[in-house]
Amino acid sequence: MTNTSWTRQHVLSLADFTVAEYDTVLQTAASFKEVLSRRTKKVPTLQGQVVTNLFFEPSTRTRSSFEIAAKRLSADTLNFTASSSSLTKGETILDTAKTYLALGTDLMVIRHREAGVPQAIATEMDRLGVKVGVLNAGDGQHEHPSQALLDLFTICTLLDRDRPRLELLSGKKIAIVGDILHSRVARSNIWSLTASGAEVHLAASPTLLPHLFADYIKNEIHKNPILNRQLFLHWQIEPALEKADFVMTLRLQKERMTQHLLPSLREYHQLFGIKRDRLQLCQPHVKILHPGPVNRGVEISSDLMDDPNFSLIQEQVTSGVAVRMALLYLMGSGKA
Numbered sequence: 001m002t003n004t005s006w007t008r009q010h011v012l013s014l015a016d017f018t019v020a021e022y023d024t025v026l027q028t029a030a031s032f033k034e035v036l037s038r039r040t041k042k043v044p045t046l047q048g049q050v051v052t053n054l055f056f057e058p059s060t061r062t063r064s065s066f067e068i069a070a071k072r073l074s075a076d077t078l079n080f081t082a083s084s085s086s087l088t089k090g091e092t093i094l095d096t097a098k099t100y101l102a103l104g105t106d107l108m109v110i111r112h113r114e115a116g117v118p119q120a121i122a123t124e125m126d127r128l129g130v131k132v133g134v135l136n137a138g139d140g141q142h143e144h145p146s147q148a149l150l151d152l153f154t155i156c157t158l159l160d161r162d163r164p165r166l167e168l169l170s171g172k173k174i175a176i177v178g179d180i181l182h183s184r185v186a187r188s189n190i191w192s193l194t195a196s197g198a199e200v201h202l203a204a205s206p207t208l209l210p211h212l213f214a215d216y217i218k219n220e221i222h223k224n225p226i227l228n229r230q231l232f233l234h235w236q237i238e239p240a241l242e243k244a245d246f247v248m249t250l251r252l253q254k255e256r257m258t259q260h261l262l263p264s265l266r267e268y269h270q271l272f273g274i275k276r277d278r279l280q281l282c283q284p285h286v287k288i289l290h291p292g293p294v295n296r297g298v299e300i301s302s303d304l305m306d307d308p309n310f311s312l313i314q315e316q317v318t319s320g321v322a323v324r325m326a327l328l329y330l331m332g333s334g335k336a
């Protein structure tokens, strides 16, 4: 297994990921995918290490995926759930993290509804001089690196099962459609997909891709010549779908909406939903991704979601385990 190019202690954002790092994650995940296809799906790599899931926000996939990934690597796992914790007695987040440090945690996987919490905990761990790796499992509207990496792995594996690598995406067209404003998944995917040389097209209504936000992205484009070449913004779905190789649709994050941003769910589906007749605009081999959880019949029609000819949604969940094993392995093996 190759991990010679890996020096990163924390994975908080993909903004500064290098092509070599993407390829290391993809190749390592491919090795673990092979492990997961064996009869004995466990390796002793992280034996004796403790992986702690600190989830301050609800999660099904990400949390279970990190847990099974850690177990497949033979790590011991601790699971923290905010609602049943001492947070309810007034303990601060940093004190909670330090408690888990004292319990012997080597790797912390953190999800929080506020952007920046994983970074704050990582900074505190560095200040304390402890070699604990912090993995951002979704912070507010900021980033969700492991989701974007599993999306990347799902796509690249489809293009070359044995040797998934970033360059396979060069020249492909990828549409990201839906609630971009609230999506940390979109923000991480913008970094990875543009780094691959794919053409990335964002499409949403002006309320979900507001001009202020578009200006911010354009500013990033200005600073980053790679983005400049690869990122396109649309306020209608059709130009984004036209000849697309992959379509990533995003959940409407109603829990983050503080004002009415949609006419009605039915009208939203009419305007921005991924449905069968719209796919005619795309390449015939188009595949659809969704990070889940899905609002069936809203961002994607129910029948398409379940159609294995188009939908990669279940595959994304399965791939997520191999990708998270790769991340935990790369971050944790330096300590072993």
Ligand code: NCD
Pocket: 061, 062, 138, 144, 147, 184, 185, 250, 251, 253, 291, 292, 293
């Ligand atoms: C995403 C998240 O939590 O950001 N889901 C996930 O991790 N699988 C997207 C979402 O909640 O819509």
